[in-house]
Amino acid sequence: MAVFSVILGWAAHALVFLLFLGFIAFLGYCLYIKHTHMKYDHIPGPPRESFLFGHLAVFLRASRNDEVVHDTFLKWVQTYGSVYRINVLHNVLLFVTSPEGTKEILMSPKYPKDKLFYSRIFNLFGQRFLGNGLVTAQDHEQWYKQRRIMDPAFSSLYLRGLMGTFNERAEKLMAQLTDVADNKTEVHMLHLVNYVTLDVIAKVAFGVDLDQLKNTSVFPKAIETCLKGMVYYARDSFFELNPKNRPFINEVREACRLLRTTGAQWINDRKTAMQNGDDVPKDILTQIIKSAGKEESMTKEDEELMLDNFVTFFIAGQETTANQLAFCIMELARHPDILEKAKKEVDDVIGMKQEISNEDLGKLIYLSQVLKETLRIYPTAPGTSRDVLEDMVIDGIHIPARVTCFFSSYATGRLEQFFKDPLKFDPDRFHPDAPKPYYCYFPFALGPRSCLGQTFAQMEAKVVMAKLLQRFHFTLLPGQSFDIQDTGTLRPKSGVLCYVRHRNHKN
Structure with a gap:
């Protein structure tokens, strides 16, 4: 008993000591947060809801209530100006809408991708997701090596050679819409354009025909699950701690595994061939493998990076373009005058021919304006962030080093100071003779880290929209919402429910 009492005494002392150390550590952490506040509180910003958690509750409420957090960011821009501060625990995020600040940081290679966010999407809940691919790589040399490998696969010459596949896959969508028009049934346009963009990226990038799976494919669901998981994982630090979230977390892990396992199989099959x-x-896959083979040495990490980029291109090449197309259809259906003007241009340029050429795309100037205006109001990838590692000044505000700056194309596209009557859908803002937006319109980011696939995406979107306008009328079902759903990328919450009918070309 005496020995037992001594052991209990030691255990009690050890527990007290550990609690004391925990208290000292917590006190030290609070002092560090206070130091951070003092360092950055000269920058305007919304009042913190909590000393410890800062504005974290704002992000949690947005996620849990299915709100668009970017609307809150926009409101804060209008209240606090072109540079304002957000606090989350000991981290500080500066929200920047200043064109000069945007130009300075995004156009320079010396500001790396935001370490906090992009390292969070290296994996999702312990399962590797985007890894160190082209979007997420923070080290400039690692990114530059990948970009050099990828560039030939996205050259203008090579992309022009893909027009046949763009046409072929878009024709499959037209065939489905023909059935819908014949049967006079309603259609969920977001679902349909998701199928066509999935078919395109699989065929054009990886040489795989998924058409036979268009009604049962697990890929759209896997992509949606990964993106939804990314939002929770990146914005809610406590999501994993709630046992109720365990089934969803397992779904996200399984979706990540599906995409990466599929990618590994397709890459290995192609290499073997x-x-x-x-x-x-x-x-594109052959181009990437051939280009990568020209490198002096290929390490295991290089092989893993190819897989990271498979997931990156598979998601980015499918999801964002589909969302842009759905938003575009929604806005055209809401604006009959713009819709008729776009149809007339398509009729004048393409007429009734089925095969659209690259030269035709260059003549569809108004349709380009429509697609650009769609991305102004609905940038499907709503922003990007960079780490600022040295002191600088933006709009007269001193920015201490080692802070993250976030640039929101969603907010800048909806600010009156940059776009008159910003919520009005007006493609003439992008008329060739109109003043060019000055570092306030960047749906594909800007500078060396801008989206490599933007030309690919806009060629695809133009082909699909041109064929749709050439052959069909579409009207929105009454009563549906025009709200936005934030799943990491932005998509129309309603799915864009339409009635579709054949066009009468006599008029």
């Missing part, structure tokens, strides 16, 4: 001297498609 190339090594055996088989005929292989001259698609």
Whole structure:
């Protein structure tokens, strides 16, 4: 008993000591947060809801209530100005809408991607997701090596050679819409354009035909699950701690595994075919493998990076373009005058021919304006962030070093100071003779880290929209919402429910 009492005494002393150390550590952390506040509180910003958690509750409420957090960011811009501060625990995020600040930071390679956010999407809940791919790589040399490998696959010459596939896959959508128009049934346009963009990226980038899976494919659901998981994982530090979230977390992990396992299989199959001297498609995957093979050495990490980029291109090449198309259809259906003007241009340029050429795309100037205006109001990838590692001044405000700056194309696209009557859908803002937006319109980011696939995406969107306008009328079902759903990317919450009917070309 005496020995037991001594052991209990030691345990009690140890517990007290550990509690004391925990208290000292917590006190030290609070002092560090106070130091951070003092360092950055000269920058305007909304009042913190909590000393410890800062504005974290704002993000949690937005996620849990299915709100668009970017609307809150926009409101704060209008209240606190072109540079304002947000606090989350010991981290500080500066929200920047200043054109000069945007130009200075985004156009320079010396400001790396935001370490906090982009390291969070390296994996999702312990499962590797985007890894160190082209979007997430923070080290400039690592990013530059990947970009050099990828560039040939996105050259203008190569992309022009993809027009046949763009046409072919878009024709499959037109066939589905023909059935819908014949049967006079309503259609969920977001679902349909998701299928066509999935078909395009699979065929054009990876030489895989998914058409037979268009009604049962697990990929759209996997992509949606990953993106939803990304929002929770990046914005809610406590999401994993809630046992009720465990089933969803397992779904996210399984979706990540599905995408990466599929990518590994497709890459290995292509490599084997190339090594055996088989005929292989001259698609983006072949270009990437051939270019990568020219590197002096290929490490295991280089192989893993190829897989990271498979997931990156698979998601970015499908999700964002589909959302842009759905928003575009929604806005055209809401504005009959703009819709008729776009149809007239398509009729004048393309007429009744089925195969759209690259030269035709260049002549569809008004349709380009429509697509640009869609991305102004609905940037499907709503922002980007950079780490500022040295002191600087933005709009007269001193910015101490080692802070993250967030640039929101959603907010800048909806600010009156940049776009008159910003919520009005007006493609003439992008008329060739109109003044060019000055570092306030960047749906594909800006500078060296801008989106590599933006030309690819806009060619695809133009082909799909041109064929749709050429052949069909579409009207929105009454009563549906025009709200936005924030799933990391932005999409129309209603799904854009339409009635579709054949066009009468006599008029």
